[in-house]
Amino acid sequence: MTFSLSTSLLTVLLSTASQAAPAPVSSPQGPSDSILGKPLIIDGHRISNMEIKRFLCYGKGYNALDSRRLGVLIKQERELRQYESRNSIAGESYKGASYESLTAEQKAEVDVAVASALAYMEYDEAEYVRRTEIHRAQFTDRYPSLDLDTETRRAYESVAWYNDQVRQTLEFxxxxxxxxxxxxPEITLEAIHQGSPNFDLVADYAQHYQWxxxxxxxxxxxxxREEEMMMSLLRDYVMMALASLVEIKTQTEGLPPEALMTIEGGGFSETLKTEEVFQEMKHVFSPHDVYEAKLFLALEYLTTKKLIEAGVLKDREEFLAEVRQMQADLxxxxxxxxxxxLDGHQFPSVVAYNEHAYLVESYKTLIASQITRTANNTLPPELEAYLPRANVIMGLGKAKADVLLVSAFDFPRYKWKADGWAGAEKAGNAVRQEIDDYIDYIIDQEGEKQSALEEGRNYVKPEGLMGFREFWSNLLDLKSEYWDPPLPVSGKMPPAMGLKNKGRFTGESTTRNDFRRFVGESPYSEYLHNLSVTDQIFFELEPGTVGGPYKGAYGYYTVYLKERLAPTNPIDPFQDRHFNMLTDDFARTSFQAFAHQALEEAEVSGLD
Structure with a gap:
């Protein structure tokens, strides 16, 4: 077995130049802009703070924004019922008169009657307290060593957001x-029957309600209350029905940065303003979140500019029509x-994914000659050169490796460490030095053993000397900061598949895409940072060697590659389906390099 003794560090391919003079800002900046840091200026162009706020609200604020959207739909339904009830009661009480035609005294009487008729829409605060207390008791019983607030933030980003969601669910x-x-109400019955045409869920609910x-x-x-699995299904049916009655627009449909979302339909119209929503969300955004938002916007601005200059930026409406068709098909x-x-490519929001997909599809026109079969029906040289990599990814090549993470992120407490990346880099280098020193020690002892054999001396093995695999395993247990929550002391056990096991993961040979998920990387993180620890394992390291520390998504990673297996199901580039997979993957990878080269060549300030 051989070991690579050199330390190789990946660096972010960013080049930040001295600050340029800020360009005029078209949108007003709010009172909370200090958390956004210095202005982001790229080749003299200012990315407005409102654009950064919008990205953060769409991204890390995704779940809370979705609750805001649902809140608007609930509000509209509430107003509709109030309107219908007012006119119905007014007509019954005053011989068919409309509510608007009544005197102030008559309106007051109708309002009292409406409030009484619609009292069923008001949830019981005691039920909210009961649900949260049950949740806390069940959590404490299952995970007595974990902090509920920390785990709530891990799942919902904010304790307040979780509490709001409980209230909204109860209201709904x-x-x-x-x-x-x-x-x-009629809309509930129609939504459920439409969602489940082959099984009468309403009758089933009625029977269980009676029991x-x-x-x-x-x-x-x-x-x-009914079992949560059933209630979740029924809520989904009704929410889809409510959403079908309105038109929802976001940045994808061309809204300006000041507007996150518009919801219109049935005579109702409401706009969720970026600044107002950001003010509610800003407590969850970390400096790292702001940095990643700026980085994404910088990459998108520069690639858009280059694609426009090349004359290949796709017609926006044509692209949106294609997206709508794909959404309908899926x-x-x-x-x-x-x-x-959100799950496959792990983008922070559907909006960000749409914007990125728009640029990738446009970029395909720029590299058309590289992703089109030649006149002789052969692969162009660029695809031919990329085929071995694609075979590893899509042809089920595998690797077995352990990964030691020195983290900039505090996983148990779910927050970035105070010394963050600087501390992780220093500690990661120290770990690598410890590994190299021990390898040298093993080599020295092997030499001493051989010398003793040649000289006829008795070799005495030093106390504590162990093989590298045992040393590495002990080091993983001691230094790796991959974290798994404790197993519950009661109730159903979680699946073992997702456990990090200090960076050992499953301990089996794993495909590249699965290994990427184990490491904590994604297509989005690779595009954003132009870094991939997983690709070092699958394409750079030699089996039996140690590599790193590599900078990655959460810190610095040192890898011990145990084995790598050839693809078992190579793709056939002359099958249309395989060819399309090949060209799509090539285009995404090539676009990533294109974007980061543009960033490296640009004059950028405010990104640090």
Whole structure:
């Protein structure tokens, strides 16, 4: 077995020049701009703070923004019911008169009657308290060593956002699923029947409701709510029905930076303003979040500029039509457009994914000769050269490796460390030095053993001397900062598949895309930072060697590559499906290099 003793560090391919004079800013900057750092200026062009705020709200604020969107839909439904109830009660009470035609005194009487008729829409605060207390008790029972607030932030980014979601869910259920299904509003019944045409979920709910009611009356307790799995399904059906009644627009549809989202339909119209939403969300955004937002916007600005200069920027409406068609084609699939954006490629938002896809599709025109078969039906030289890499990725090549992470991120506390990247780099280099020193020690002892054999002396093995694999395993346990939460002390055990195991992961040979997920990387992180620890493992390191520390998504990574296996299912570039997969992957990889070269050549300030 041989070991690579040299330390190789990956560096971010960014070049920041001295600050240029700020360009005039078209949009006003809010009172919280200090958390955004210095102005981002690229070749004299100012990326406005409002654009940065918009990216953050769409990205890390995604779940909270989605709750805001749902809140608008709930508000519109509430106003519609109030409008219908006012006119109905006014007509019944005053011989068909409209509400607007009534006197102030008559309107007041109608308003009281409306409030009484719609009282069922108001949720019980005691139920909110009960749900949060049950959640806390169940969590503490299962994970007594974990902090609930920290784990809530890990799942929801903010404790306040979680509490808001509990309230919103309670409000939603109170409005759309009040009591027995006989009292449910028409939109609820229609949405469920449309969502589940082959099984009567309403009748099923009614039967279970009756059983729960009888059990509650017998026990003298409040009726228990339906199982969460069922309620989640029913809520989804109704939310889809509500969304189908309105048109929702975002940056993708051309909204300016000041507007995050517009929701229009049925005579209602509301705009979620970027500054207002940002003010509510800003407490969750870290300096690292701001840096990544700026980096993404810088890359997108520069590549857009270059594609325009080359005359290949795709017609926007044509691209959006293609996206809408793909969304429709994938609508009934688990792997829909949103899943591809957020889970498959792990972009921070669907909006960011759309903007990126727009540029990649435009870039394909620029490299058309590199991704088109020749007149002789052969691969162009660029694709031919890329084929071995593509075979490893798509032909199921595998590798077995351990990864020691020295992290800039505090995983147990779910926050970036105070010394962050500088501390991780220093500690990562120290770990590598420790590895190299021990390898030298092993080599020295092997030499001493050989000399003793040649000289007829008795070689005495030093106490504590162990083989490299044992040394490495001990070092992983001691120094690797990959973190797994403790197993629950009660209830169902989580799957072992996702455990980091100090960087050992499954301990088996793994495909490149699966290994990337284990390491904590993604297509988005690779594009953004132009770094990939996974690619060092699959394309650069020799089996049996140690590499790193490499800078990656969360810190510095040192890798021990144990084995690498050739692809078992090589792609056939002359099959149309395989050829399309090959060209798509080549285009994305090539675009990443194109974007970072543009960034390296630009004059940039405010990115650090």
């Amino acid at each position: 259920e109170t409005m759309f699923f009040p009591g027995h299904p006989d009292g449910w 729960r009611l009888e059990a509650a009356e017998e026990a003298g307790e409040p009726i228990k 609508a009934g699939s688990m792997f829909n457009w949103d899943f591809l954006a």
